Amino acid sequence: MLSETEKKVINAIQGDIPVTQRPYRDMAKELGMDEDTLIGILKDLSRRGIIRRFGATLRHQKSGITANAMVAWQVDEARVEEVGTLFASLEEVTHCYRRNPAPDWPYNLYTMVHTTNEDLCMEKIRQMAEKAGVDRYNVLFSKRELKKTSMEYFVDEDD
Secondary structure, three states: OOOHHHHHHHHHHOOOOOOOOOHHHHHHHHHOOOHHHHHHHHHHHHHOOOOOOOOOOOOHHHHOOOEEEEEEEOOOHHHHHHHHHHHHOOOOEEEEEEOOOEOOEOOOEEEEEEEOOHHHHHHHHHHHHHHHOOOOEEEEEOOOOOOOOOOOOOOOOOO
């Protein structure tokens, strides 16, 4: 069971976090508590498994990243962990995960690759393929972003 204070903290962190020197202090002030109390509540929620992931969402188009490609890779199952670890370490890769292949879609490793233009993106993907020794892949460029929102679990009734 969550306390009302915990619900307010969860509500506060599911929105935009202030881009300031001390965002937790500023959030805490808005919630009527001190920074240490807020951080303590967040740590406790995390320890209890109520918050499993807490991270930033970058609006990459606004930062000059305009080429975004999902790359579906066909990797020998014995090498998935090795290749996935390599790909996940690359600056241009934001997501890397394994999925089961389908009869008509043999790909089992997926990456999201982000660069400033499609030519550079294709070059980075070619370099990834060469470095990993993987020659079967399919590149799917994003054409339009349809959704970039976070889940909302509690809504402050004062909003």
